[in-house]
Amino acid sequence: MHTPASMVMGIVFAPLGLVLVFTAAITPQWREGQARLNIGGPGSYLRSGTKGQGTGVRSGSAEALLLLRSDGLWESCLQVERSELKQCWPVSGPYKRDSRVRLVQGLMLTSLFLCGVGIILACIGVRCWTDLPLRRVAASGGILVVTAGLLSLTGLGVYTHNLRRLGADPSRGIGNPRFPQLSLNAAGSLYFGWLGSCLQVLGGTALLLSFKRPRCPACPPRQEQAVCPACRSCPELSSKTDMDVYEVSC
Incomplete structure (x- = not known):
């Protein structure tokens, strides 16, 4: 066949799009933000313990940590830049309750x-193990x-359009230093997600x-010429019982 x-x-692009959209849905990097957190000031001491002994480093200016925050649909993460300190947790608070x-x-x-259902229907419709595909089944999978x-x-469009306003808490005003x-x-x-969605649309x-049937050549005038099975047998040739008909894929 x-x-x-x-x-x-379609059978290539649809699964590829599904994998990309699934990857986007479960990862927490839908939006990212950076913030500097002051941890000291003039004359402060930064201490770190090593085997019970503390070492103090006097700072003449304010020290700050650069925090990297990322949010996804089901998970949020917080990481300190240039370190292995990272913590993730399920979304909560105003962000989770945002409609x-x-x-x-x-x-x-x-x-x-x-x-997923559309890909299953498309695989059934293609029917690589038979001569003719189930075009309507494959096309129904394409619709899905x-x-x-x-x-x-x-x-993705809704999230991108409201990216900076999702989960906004009025109590966290600009003038609040906390x-x-x-x-x-x-x-x-x-x-x-954008790439996977576009591949889904293209594959579907x-x-x-598949709804469109292929164009087959005209009915052959002589008996020795092959007849396309998708066009069925020609009326003027079907009445002849002694004719050999060969199946040719279109």
Whole structure:
């Protein structure tokens, strides 16, 4: 069987898009921010213990730590720059309760489910073990994959548009020195999600082309010429019982 190029394209792009969107959904790098935390001031001592002995380093100016904060859909992380100190925890507080974050979570989960079902239908429709594919089944899988891609694109767009406002707490004002301000920016997981969603749309669109039947050559005028099985047998030739018909893939 000669598998149509549209089916090959769809069956390759759809799983690749699913992997990228899944990677984006579970990783906590949807947005990242940096903040400087003052840990000392003029005349302060920075102490570190080594085998019970403390060593003091006098600082003539303020010391600061650069904190790297990252948020995802289900997990947040905090890391000190240039160190191995990193801690992650499930999302909580105003960020978790934000209706836009919950909307994006639902859209991404629905997208993953629909894309998985669509890929299964596409694999059944291609039917590499038979001569002719189930075009309607493959195209139905393409519809689900396209829908999954559009849902994930919608979720990514909502998150990106409200990136700096998600989980904003009015009590943490600009003038409050207890809470350092974060400069939030888009992070790597968003780019994985955008790429995966675009691949889902492309793969699903390619599978949708399976609805279109291939063009077969005209019915042969002579008996020795082959007949395309997708075109069925020609009316003027089907009545002849002594004709040899050869199956040729279109």
